[in-house]
Amino acid sequence: xxxMKDFARAIATVALMATSFNVAMAQTHGAKIFVIGGKADxxxxxxxxxxxxxxxxxxxxxxxxxxxxxxxxxxxLGPDAAKxxxxxxxxxPDAIVGPDWVPEAMDDAFKEVVAAHVPLIIYNSGGMDxxxxxxxxxxxxxxxxxxxxxxxxxxxxxGAKNVLCINTLPGATNTEDRCKGIADAMGKxxxxxxxxxxxxxxxxxxxxxxxxxxxxxxxxxxxxxxxTISAGDANSAANAIAQAGVGDKVKLASFDMxxxxxxxxxxxxxxxxxxxQPYLQGYLAVSLLNGFVAYGLDLPTKPVLTxxxxxxxxxxxxxxxxxxAGAR
Numbered sequence: 001x002x003x004m005k006d007f008a009r010a011i012a013t014v015a016l017m018a019t020s021f022n023v024a025m026a027q028t029h030g031a032k033i034f035v036i037g038g039k040a041d042x043x044x045x046x047x048x049x050x051x052x053x054x055x056x057x058x059x060x061x062x063x064x065x066x067x068x069x070x071x072x073x074x075x076x077l078g079p080d081a082a083k084x085x086x087x088x089x090x091x092x093p094d095a096i097v098g099p100d101w102v103p104e105a106m107d108d109a110f111k112e113v114v115a116a117h118v119p120l121i122i123y124n125s126g127g128m129d130x131x132x133x134x135x136x137x138x139x140x141x142x143x144x145x146x147x148x149x150x151x152x153x154x155x156x157x158x159g160a161k162n163v164l165c166i167n168t169l170p171g172a173t174n175t176e177d178r179c180k181g182i183a184d185a186m187g188k189x190x191x192x193x194x195x196x197x198x199x200x201x202x203x204x205x206x207x208x209x210x211x212x213x214x215x216x217x218x219x220x221x222x223x224x225x226x227x228t229i230s231a232g233d234a235n236s237a238a239n240a241i242a243q244a245g246v247g248d249k250v251k252l253a254s255f256d257m258x259x260x261x262x263x264x265x266x267x268x269x270x271x272x273x274x275x276x277q278p279y280l281q282g283y284l285a286v287s288l289l290n291g292f293v294a295y296g297l298d299l300p301t302k303p304v305l306t307x308x309x310x311x312x313x314x315x316x317x318x319x320x321x322x323x324x325a326g327a328r
Contacts, residue, residue: 030064031293033286034088036081036098037070037124042204043232044256044278045070048124050326051282052097059290064094066286074169074200078105085109095119095289099141100126100134101172110134119292123285124278125174128303137292139303140285142276144174147308148181151253151274154310155182155225156189158271160251163193163225166213168233170197175229178255182227193225206236213240217250225251231258231273238264257311259323265316275319276307279327 035052038045049068056066069088071080081101086109088096096113100106100122113120114135122131123140131139155163163186165179183193196216202208217223217240226241228234234254241250247269254261257273264270284304291297311319322328 030062031059031094031290032064032092033059033066033095033097033289033293034091034093035066035068035282035286036084036088036096037068037282039070039072039074039204042070043258044230047278047327048282051279051284052286053282055283055286055290059286062290062294064290064294067091074203077169077172077200078102082106082109085113089113089116089118093118094293095121097121097123097285097289099124099174100130101174103130103173107134110136119289121285121289123281125172131303138288138299140288140306141281141303142174142307143303143305144177145181147255147274147276148178148183149185150181150308150310151178151227151255151272152182152185152193153189154272154312155227155251155253156186156191158251160186160225161191162220162222163191163227164196164213164216164220164223165193166196166198166209166226166228166233166237168198168203168209168229169200170195171200178229203230204232206232206239209233209236210240210243213237214244217241217244217246224249225253225271227253227255229255231256231261234261234264234270234273238269257319257323257328259320262311262316262320262323262328265311265313266320268313272310272312274307275309275311275328277309277328278306279322280306 037048059066069084082105120136121138122136128139165182167175167179169175179195186193198212226237228237231254237252241247251271253271255274261273319328
């Protein structure tokens with residue numbers, strides 16, 4: 001009996017040594033992870049990148065790397081993003097993270113990644129439906145249509161009847177889903193919502209965005225809500241509302257947020273923001289892939305949702321420090 005116990009201990013010791021050896025080998029090898037994201041100067045994507053970079057510290061400590069690839073402009077978003085996916089694949093990566101912004105332009109490139117047996121996570125745009133369709137491991141991010149529904153319901157509960165959804169990236173799956181969710185929820189609450197699509201070249205051009213919103217507000221005096229698809233556009237919308245002289249009637253809101261917008265919420269000049277926690281999208285996607293490549297780890301939770309959440313006057317104070325640190 002003693003011999004059998006000693007034998008069992010010996011087997012357990014060998015197994016533990018083998019496991020330790022495999023982990024050490026994985027850590028020495030490291031994971032080469034490519035992250036497809038937005039423009040380097042896009043305030044939203046800088047938060048996603050911050051999360052990816054900070055998760056990348058663990059990857060680098062194990063001898064790996066996290067490489068960020070983003071487009072120069074958003075003028076040709078889908079085809080340009082597909083080129084970035086293929087560029088990443090050509091570098092023999094261990095894993096790839098990417099948003100499915102424009103499925104008709106990007107899906108074939110993602111399928112090439114999966115066909116090459118490279119672990120893939122879809123994040124930020126596309127949802128779990130895209131992850132399943134493409135054969136990706138998981139989806140990390142927001143459910144955009146649900147976020148829109150939440151925003152429309154919040155507007156409806158605060159008396160809005162006609163909400164303008166300003167879309168500076170028309171045609172992108174995530175922004176279209178946001179505006180559709182707003183419209184559907186407003187309709188259920190007895191109101192309505194229309195979309196103001198602006199050329200993607202206006203994204204990041206505060207003067208062009210403000211002028212277009214101002215013109216729309218002056219044209220339709222029944223608009224009592226204006227929601228933008230980004231925090232930067234919300235700053236432009238705030239200027240447009242002031243210039244049009246409708247600040248006492250038009251309730252401003254935004255998808256995503258920055259410190260300026262949060263201070264507007266705190267001061268009563270913006271009704272709310274819809275938060276998807278972009279930092280977590282970058283951090284979790286990179287962390288999950290690193291764990292899978294290095295140690296074979298995976299989560300049964302699919303999708304991994306980082307939003308949506310409503311930030312209003314009740315919780316703006318708790319959110320401002322994270323925004324000041326570049327993470328909210």
